[in-house]
Amino acid sequence: MILVNLAFGMLILAQIGIGTVGNALLFCHYVCSHFRRHRLRPFGQIINHLTLANTLILLWGGIPGTMAAFELKYFLHDITCKFVSYFYRVAWGNSLSTTCLLSAFQALSINPTNYRWAELKFKSPKYINALCILSWMFHLLINIIVPMRVAGPKNSRNISVKSNLGYCSHRFINTITESICLVIFTSIDVICLGLMIWSSGSMIFFLHRHQQQVQYIHSTRQTSQISPESRAKKAILILVSTFVIFHSLSSVFEMYAYLFDNPQFWLANTIVLLTSCFPTLSPFLLLKSDPHVSRLCHS
Numbered sequence: 234m235i236l237v238n239l240a241f242g243m244l245i246l247a248q249i250g251i252g253t254v255g256n257a258l259l260f261c262h263y264v265c266s267h268f269r270r271h272r273l274r275p276f277g278q279i280i281n282h283l284t285l286a287n288t289l290i291l292l293w294g295g296i297p298g299t300m301a302a303f304e305l306k307y308f309l310h311d312i313t314c315k316f317v318s319y320f321y322r323v324a325w326g327n328s329l330s331t332t333c334l335l336s337a338f339q340a341l342s343i344n345p346t347n348y349r350w351a352e353l354k355f356k357s358p359k360y361i362n363a364l365c366i367l368s369w370m371f372h373l374l375i376n377i378i379v380p381m382r383v384a385g386p387k388n389s390r391n392i393s394v395k396s397n398l399g400y401c402s403h404r405f406i407n408t409i410t411e412s413i414c415l416v417i418f419t420s421i422d423v424i425c426l427g428l429m430i431w432s433s434g435s436m437i438f439f440l441h442r443h444q445q446q447v448q449y450i451h452s453t454r455q456t457s458q459i460s461p462e463s464r465a466k467k468a469i470l471i472l473v474s475t476f477v478i479f480h481s482l483s484s485v486f487e488m489y490a491y492l493f494d495n496p497q498f499w500l501a502n503t504i505v506l507l508t509s510c511f512p513t514l515s516p517f518l519l520l521k522s523d524p525h526v527s528r529l530c531h532s
Contacts, residue, residue, distance in 0.1 A: 235304070241502035242302030245509060249295040252513035256284040256291075259516040275361040279338060280519060282365040283331045287512030289324035293317050297401070298505030301498075311385035314401040318383045319376060325508065326372035326421065332476050332515075333425040333432075334364060340432035343439060375421070378414055382406060403491070415491075422484065426477060433473040472518050476511050483507035 263277040297309060297317055309317065338361065383401045405411065486504045 237499060238302045238304060238502065241499070241506065242299050245295050245299045245302060245502070245505055248506070248509040248513045249291050249299070252291045252295075252509065252516070253288060255513065255516035255520075256288045259520055260284045262520065275338060275358040276335075276342075278362050279331060279335045279365060282368070283328065283335065284516065286324045286328040286331055287515060289320060290328060290512045291509055293321035293324060294505055295509050298502065298509075302502050302505075309385055309401065314385040315380035315383055318401055319379045322376045322379045323369070323372045326376065327368050328512065329422065329425045329476075329480065330368040330372070331365060332473075333429045334361075334368070336429045336436075336473055337432045340436045340439075343436060375417065378410075382414070422480070426480070429473055430477065433470070437470065472515065472522070475514055475518065479507055479510040 260281060263280050266274075266277060382404055384404050385401060483504055486500060486507065490500050490504065
């Protein structure tokens, strides 16, 4: 069991290092783009908020998870545990909302411009940064219940503990409060994931139709290179699929840990590992697809 926990700790630690470097590179890429163009495009504004949220997820969730996997007990006090859990949930919720906003903005940018879509497409860039800030404020407010639902390891002996995360314990308040929290957080996840899948599907549909319309042009170039539309479709599918898969898996494990009292410690490590996958992989996916996807989005 010690070797298993050590392996989990090393994997989570590797995610923290790789993911932090990747998000820093992505952030610097768009900051440099801002200085070159003297303004940051809406796509870059969303990416900057996403990199901040992803970095906080890796730090607030990964570092305590690593310490717990290395079996370093009681390294967080009760107040520190509440603080870490609160901002971790805020960052995770904002990563969900920002990824949803990114997918929706891309769909709006490349969709055909009838009157209603054209008006919304013209006005939306002005409010992107405000929407990102509102997302942070919303999750800061909605997660205010989190500190009341967690306790440090030392304080968990005197309260009704639902599950032990290694560095913190989830406490049971009462049935009504727990049910309300479950409904609220589940509804947010379902709405954001649904919008993400719908906007990405509409993007793929439009790009596929556009590719068919210009198929003759591409065929006359006598080149084996993949078309920009194909690259864009692949990048969008990979990014959204990565988020949906890892978010769904981590939600299933979190639900299992919530429904069953005192789950095994490997389950807490698995949840930390899964929730850190998207923040680790997403900056590299965005950096790889940026020259093609952003050009289509802003054309």
